[in-house]
Amino acid sequence: MNKKVDVIVIGAGVVGGAIAYYLTKKGKSVIILDQDEAASGASGGNNGQISIIDREPGIELDWAKESMKLYKEYEEIDEFETDLELTGGISLFYNEDEIRIGREVIKKYNEIGYHCEILIGEDIKKQEPYINTEIVKGAAYCKEEGKLNPFSITLGFIDNAVEKGSKLFNKTKVLDFKVKDNLIQEVITNKGSFYAEKVVVATGAWTRDLMSKLDLDYKIFYGRGSLMVTNPVEACIKGPIVPGCFTIGTLYEGDWNLLGLTQHKNGTITIGQDTRSFNDYNKGISYEGTVHLAKLFSEHFPELINLDIIRVWSAITPHVADSLPIYGFSGKYHNLFVAAGLKGAFTIAPAAGKMAADMILEDTYDHRVEEYSPARFEKGEKYEN
Amino acid sequence: MINIELLVIGGGPAGLSAGIAAGKCGVKTIVVDENPLPGGQLFKQIHKFFGSKEHKAGTRGYKIGEQLLNEVDQDGVEVYLNTRVWGIFDNNIVGILKDGKTQKVKAQKIILATGASENAIAFKGSTLPGIMTAGAAQTFINVHRVLPGKKILMIGTGNVGLITSYQLMQAGAEVVGVVEASQNVGGYDVHANKLRRAGIPIYLGHTVIEAKGDIEVDGAIIAPVDEKFKVDKSKSFLIDCDTICFAVGLTPRIELAQMVNAPIIYMSTLGGYLPIHDNRLKITEDIFIAGDISGVEEASTAMEEGSLAGVAVAMELGKLDKNKGVKEIEEIYKRLAKLRSGQFGSKRASAKEEIIKKQMEMKGGFK
Secondary structure, X not given: OOOOEEEEEEOOOHHHHHHHHHHHHOOOOEEEEOOOOOOOOHHXXXXXXXXXXXXXXXXXXXXXXXXXXXXXXXXXXXXXXXXXXXXXXXXXXXXXXXXXXXXXXXXXXXXXXXXXXXXXXXXXXXXXXXXXXXXXXXXXXXXXXXXXXXXXHHHHHHHHHHHOOOEEEOOOOEEEEEEEOOEEEEEEEOOEEEOEEEEEEOOHHHHHHHHHOOOOOOOEEEEEEEEEEEOOOOOOOOOOEEEHHHHHOOOXXXXXXXXXXXXXXXXXXXXXXXXXXXXXXXXXXXXXXXXXXXXXXXXXXXXXXXXXXXXXXXXXXXXXXXXXXXXXXXXXXXXXXXXXXXXXXXXXXXHHHHHHHHHHOOOOOOXXXXXXXXXXXXXXXXXXX | OEEEEXXXXXXXHHHHHHHHHHHHOOOOEEEEOOOOOOOXXXXXXXXXXXXXXXXXXXXXXXXXXXXXXXXXXXOOOEEEOOOEEEEEEHHHEEEEEEOOEEEEEEEEEEEEOOOEEEOOOOOEOOOOOOEEXXXXXXXXXXXXXXXXXXXXXEEOOOHHHHHHHHHHHHOOOEEEEEXXXXXXXXXXXXXXXXXXXXXXXXXXOEEEEEEEOOOOOOEEEEEEEOOOOOEOHHHOEEEOOOEEEEOOOEEEOOHHHHHOOOOEEEEHHHOEEEEOOOOOOEEEOOEEEOHHHHOOOOHHHHHHHHHHHHHHHHHHOOOOOHHHHHXXXXXHHHHHHHHOOHHHHHHHHHHHHHHHHHHHHOOOOOO
């Protein structure tokens, strides 16, 4: 029988990794379980961007600010590379309406000290010289945005936790839970049972499925994003580029013009797009998504069309029904902590993970995360999808 | 969108044989190949094949290629040339690039016969013009009838290195030496002895440490290596040459298998990472493999594997009586056993068995 530990963290992505990292730092014994392996889901399948202006001012931006400091710390105390670079980032607009809404949106960020501006036409080329301004009419620039290395960070958290005595179990799928007196007693997996004082669920898009085993119905859905990566090339794209509709909230279902990309430290460019295929479990790659993505990229960057695409993949990302993270202790199971649906998790995971570790160990409680409580989905009514 | 019963990806010996076997049973088949000519490496192979008669021994490679093309034609199999497969997606949708346009093919079954690519090694100057793989040199002389250089240094004494050296010599080049890091010749003695008789030096226990030249190769520095492959630079010397060829092994082209999330295994005797397959060369519910993608062997084994996969597909599609099919597969395995015997072959045979065993151990069968 496996020895009882202080905390079981389910999900070896960046959020689970950060939580495990801080719990281990505080001297707790931790077991990390993953149905596949570390960074094999959305944490290893994204563009690695720091996104600011798609977040509401509040705890998320506080987390973001603190996280940038923490990333520096990880590097300084030589724990792991983050490749963090605050290059500034742009959100793309395609018409006057979007630009107008964009102007309104960035005002609130300027008011709280962020350096944002709307770039029009040729000015966009100051940030991204290769972008086609015949298509892209404007962009919201934010100086505090940038890029990082998602693999290095996720594995950095987990390797550090493991080095300090935590254990990672790959290919370990949670099949069920044993519950007594509103406490999770046992986590049953395909590799046997695990026991802990507390259980953390950081399973991203898979959270709804997993929680159904506890008769909970968290309203968290999946979206499948197609991504591709090029051969390494000389630096030609400065910062992260994201679809403006994320920033200004004009995203329509079935919208296809969603191009996001980042050029990484090693020269490769990852090009991604949310195909808006909700509730799609399939981890396969869609023909239409791939063709459309290549087309979008070549329209936006006509001078870069001869890049070689060396790999294509899909990433399943979570979407919470009310667009807020699910973060905090369950109201129903007293030793269950949930951290899922944290949008653009790499921007906030270090601080959110650190706070989660504090909350889990009952050192602190932060009222700013009250509205993220999982209890909002535990009132009993089932969500009709 | 093109609808088809079987799509074979790769028109080399394995792919063509798969097309023939399936086509004979009435399976509607398309074979696609990215090259302007089908036949894979066969059309570069002007030497006679070894083995027994049933494996076309005594026939030259390009002749075998012509025979396969004839048969494909007779069986009503369509061959799309200059056609690149760029991805396999959900529901057996295959993206192909043909005539500069991407289009979809929906296939009930797919056979991957994508072959292998040649390995290269890195040393100072190894990207200079004049350095190429043995396969490239073979294409120069046997397909385009052009000499790649006048003084050639070959690296590697597997059969590819030995045969290509001999053919380069026949084509009129001077082969100044064959370098081999290990203490033994890798390929058949028959081929090595032909070179020895022609007076070509074989430097066993040596490696190239540098290619000389400003704008193109004009020499190579070689040095002895010990049994642990440690280089002794103090005994290095210069060989005058204008071309250096790599014949340092092949790596299976498994990208498409990876794209459909087929489980992968590492087998050094078979060239590296390979998709795990069952005894009918099946890697997922609808996808099969044949030839070098399932482990680097020879054209003769590739043809047998192609037939095997073709027969297996015909059975699954109900175009071939089960008993008859099983019998045919048994026969193919008997012939494969002959090809996989002897000093080199038996190692491959046990590696193949290991893969099949691994597949049987996998829980849940195919996706």
